[in-house]
Amino acid sequence: MSSWSDELVVTRLDRLGRDTRDVLNLIHECEQRGAFVTVLDPLASTRGEMGHIVLTVLGMVAQMERRFIKERQREGIEQAKPDGAYKGGKARLDHKRIAEMHSGGAGTAEIARAVGCSRMQVYGVIRLSA
Numbered sequence: 001m002s003s004w005s006d007e008l009v010v011t012r013l014d015r016l017g018r019d020t021r022d023v024l025n026l027i028h029e030c031e032q033r034g035a036f037v038t039v040l041d042p043l044a045s046t047r048g049e050m051g052h053i054v055l056t057v058l059g060m061v062a063q064m065e066r067r068f069i070k071e072r073q074r075e076g077i078e079q080a081k082p083d084g085a086y087k088g089g090k091a092r093l094d095h096k097r098i099a100e101m102h103s104g105g106a107g108t109a110e111i112a113r114a115v116g117c118s119r120m121q122v123y124g125v126i127r128l129s130a
Contacts, residue, residue, distance in 0.1 A: 006035035013039050013055070013062045023059040027052065093117055098125045 008030055010016045016039070017023040027046060030037050037055065038045040044054045080086035094115060101111045108122045115122070 006033070007038055008035060009038045009040065011039075012041050013044075013058050014066065017059070019063045020056070020059040023062075024056060027055060093121060093125060095125050095129065098122055099129045102126050
């Protein structure tokens with residue numbers, strides 16, 4: 001007789017959460033609901049006796065790796081700036097249009113719809129331009 005159980009499958013651990021705490025919270029929630037968590041690369045699961053511990057360690061390693069990558073990226077950007085090779089990211093929102101609409105009396109919801117963003121983003125742009 002086979003028994004079925006729910007299982008959350010992710011390709012890599014970094015797809016499961018931003019940091020170790022997120023990963024552990026999600027694993028805990030799955031366990032509370034009677035589900036298993038399986039990571040495909042590297043293969044690990046909460047099914048076995050050591051599964052929870054293995055995923056915890058892998059989560060900590062993944063978090064450290066992300067920190068190292070961000071640090072190297074920051075160092076590379078700082079080295080590229082003086083040479084003019086790094087100009088920064090592309091602006092995703094039209095700050096000028098948001099400021100003009102706001103000064104013209106438009107509400108945040110109206111601006112958000114017109115620009116295609118959230119009200120929170122509009123608030124952030126308004127706060128920066130003030």
